[in-house]
Amino acid sequence: MARIKFGTGGWRAIIGDEFIRANVRLLSAALAGKMVDEGVAERGIVIGYDRRFLSDIAAQWAAEVFAGAGIPCQVIKVAQAPTPLIMWTVKDQGLPYGMAITASHNPALYNGIKVFTAGGKDADEDVTCDVEERMGALEGEAEAGIASIDYPKAVASGAIEEINPFNGYIDSIISQVDMEAIRGAQLKVALDPMYGVSRTSLQTILLTARCEVDVINDRHDTLFGGKLPSPTSAGLSALKRFVVDNKADLGIATDGDADRIGVIDDLGNFLHPNQLLVILYYYLLKYKGWKGPVVRNVATTSLLDDVAERFGEKCYEVPVGFKWISGKMLETDAIIGGESSGGLTVRGHISGKDGIYAAALLVEMIAVVGKSMSEIYEEITGQFDPHYMAETDFAFDPERKPEILKTLMEDRLLPDFTANVVDTSYTDGCKVYFDNGWIIARFSGTEPLLRIFCEMPDQEQAEQACEEFRQFLGL
Structure with a gap:
């Protein structure tokens, strides 16, 4: 059995314990071998990383192995690279695989790797189990023979290419939201990246839409201010105070790699991810006129089922892990899917979680509906039994x-x-x-x-x- 095991959101481990150079190289070599066997090696891979300790160095360790295997490797060199940006790049360039060096919302002592497949999807169990088996076969004597090329040499030779797909990613989101409606609403938005990687992306989108934007907790801090980089009610006390004190229309927070979102409404109340899913699904159905089911995991609110039924749609339940949500969405042509931990995606965008896009859509909703976030939620919940x-x-x-x-x-x-x-x-x-x-x-x-x-x-x-x-x- 391989010493590395994937969980519901990739491989995560304590830095210096299991998250070490040897294990990053082992995982990379296993994936490189899989790409060779599948005949997709020449199409290449993209690697990105967040602001955690060792993330940038680990990205180089991984890239060196792919270069050593003769696989074209692109490394996203952006000061703040959200995981959704990496997933979007996989989809946009038609790549077979991508990797993010991140432990998402885990404590600061963790780091890890997420693997993505064609279309920018989270790797499913078939992929991760295969990679685990390949890692197990490489352990020991074969591991010592893993080929690599030193990062600077690989960059100089072109085996590794450093890229910046930021503009394309931002433009793709801007093209999918009603920027004119947002411009006319003159909204005031407070952002809390939780010392993670969302500030540049969110600020660029919102300022382009003429929002007034204030940002807190945006410096580079690998300890995340001594808190868990997860946008929960307990972790957003500073954002709650800021929204109320500055009379903001909305407070938006993202986790460490910006694939999850947390929201504070205009009254300073934390909106649980369950509530956000309900609000957005209702908005897409009623105000944008979309048609289609919704997908949620087993630990997410059944109020989504009630909303779907009201509009003659269906709600599908899947296991925990976004790979199950994205897979079911593709199967059923669902318009939105998400989980109670704060991750969601919408049809037409990438198949994985994107806190940047979700935030932009919420701001659009306030502008289009013409009500405050608290009023919108009250409008929706008043129609259904309490949950x-x-x-x-x-x-x-x-x-x-x-x-x-x-x-x-x-x-x-x-x-x-x-x-x-x-x-x-x-x-x-x-x-x-x-x-x-x-x-x-x-x-x-x-x-x-x-x-x-x-x-x-x-x-x-x-x-x-x-x-x-x-x-x-x-x-």
């Missing part, structure tokens, strides 16, 4: 994982829930359906945590069900 979410994460002794897995997935034992159980699913973790809600317990694919999410018509009911599950599992 309240409780989200809990539990760290556990790694030795207990087999025991918990056996309880949930093999023995399939459940707590004696207060709510009435009507069905269960084990597609991804253990999901229990109630008369008017659901609860799911599943292991994180990116961190050593057990996540328990519950959605009910009442917040107290949701929190009670989570507590019943926690006590049952002894967490």
